Amino acid sequence: MTEVSRRGFLRAAAAAAALGHHAARAxxxxxxxxxxxxxxxxxxxxxxxxxxxxxxxxxxxGVAPVDAxxxxxxxxxxxxxxxxVGLGGLPNERGVVELDASVMDGPTHNSGAVAGLQRIRHPAxxxxxxxxxxxxAILVGAGxxxxxxxxxxxxxxxxxxxxxxxxxxxxxxxxxxDDWIPPVDAPDAGAVRRDSGSVLHTYGTINCDALDARxxxxxxxxxxxxxxxxxxxxxxxxxxxxxxxxxxEVGAAGSTGRGEAVIKNCASFATVEQMRAGxxxxxxxLAALGRIVAHVKDARLRRADGRPNFDVKMYALAKDGRFGxxxxxxxxxxxxxxxxxxxxxxxxxxxxxxxxxxx
Ligand code: ASP
Numbered sequence: 001m002t003e004v005s006r007r008g009f010l011r012a013a014a015a016a017a018a019l020g021h022h023a024a025r026a027x028x029x030x031x032x033x034x035x036x037x038x039x040x041x042x043x044x045x046x047x048x049x050x051x052x053x054x055x056x057x058x059x060x061x062g063v064a065p066v067d068a069x070x071x072x073x074x075x076x077x078x079x080x081x082x083x084x085v086g087l088g089g090l091p092n093e094r095g096v097v098e099l100d101a102s103v104m105d106g107p108t109h110n111s112g113a114v115a116g117l118q119r120i121r122h123p124a125x126x127x128x129x130x131x132x133x134x135x136x137a138i139l140v141g142a143g144x145x146x147x148x149x150x151x152x153x154x155x156x157x158x159x160x161x162x163x164x165x166x167x168x169x170x171x172x173x174x175x176x177x178d179d180w181i182p183p184v185d186a187p188d189a190g191a192v193r194r195d196s197g198s199v200l201h202t203y204g205t206i207n208c209d210a211l212d213a214r215x216x217x218x219x220x221x222x223x224x225x226x227x228x229x230x231x232x233x234x235x236x237x238x239x240x241x242x243x244x245x246x247x248x249e250v251g252a253a254g255s256t257g258r259g260e261a262v263i264k265n266c267a268s269f270a271t272v273e274q275m276r277a278g279x280x281x282x283x284x285x286l287a288a289l290g291r292i293v294a295h296v297k298d299a300r301l302r303r304a305d306g307r308p309n310f311d312v313k314m315y316a317l318a319k320d321g322r323f324g325x326x327x328x329x330x331x332x333x334x335x336x337x338x339x340x341x342x343x344x345x346x347x348x349x350x351x352x353x354x355x356x357x358x359x
Contacts, residue, residue, distance in 0.1 A: 066218030104218065109247070210252075217251065254314075274287045
């Protein structure tokens, strides 16, 4: 780290400390004789409760963490009511669903990813195939689809009728300078909110990270990305170091929320490095978020009080079984399987969410 960037980081950390950030209580899982939890520990974004349960079940049967988390998120990818992932994911501005995903395997330090993948329900499984069956790290667009086809993945229309209606509502209401006009009696399609001044869009993703009793880690992040994005836009989820990072000696981390901010701050890598330097998982997440906040320079991304007008959530799992998560704004939860229990826990945060950012 250069002296300048080190000072910048210290300023961000000091700012976060001065703001009195809130850390969720430290997790304290039961330990095996090796000092690690005696069973699986799995964490995920709040939409990942079915994924943490499934991954834990598979790890208990001896399945490797990376395979287990990919199987876990498959449940959410196949759920048409989750509009942030896989089938039923919200589309790009042209109404086309484009999916991003990455996987990382702790023991081999290998990764695989796909970006802008269309028509395949389980992008995380294709990313795992990239890891296992190619010498590459990321495949995009038409090449990713060709690869998925070659491996027998089934193609389908991922745009459910409900997701199409939500997209159409956006299309009809996002601009008063085009020819798309909503019906006068249009019901509120929901799931859209004004969060950056002039653009209506939604965030959502699943990140899931797991640790087995031998101390091996694996992680996955899968998403339909920012809704109504420009065609071809790639978020943080398929970028190793941004939306996911695993170091088998230290821990795993992943993110959801505004991918552009995560990419520009290598936030999952930063979170793992903070754990390596001795921070607890929650404090490591808060430190990475503090750096993101310190780097928000554009007025269009800042509220009147100077704070970001977007949110990012970080999730972290340490090799010793401690885990945590944090968001820029309060109110986030995350899924945890540990000590035989699957549940949601409160995440730490930097700032109290103001009224105008609720709902
Ligand atoms: N991080 C995802 C992206 O920017 C979206 C999200 O998590 O809401 O593509």
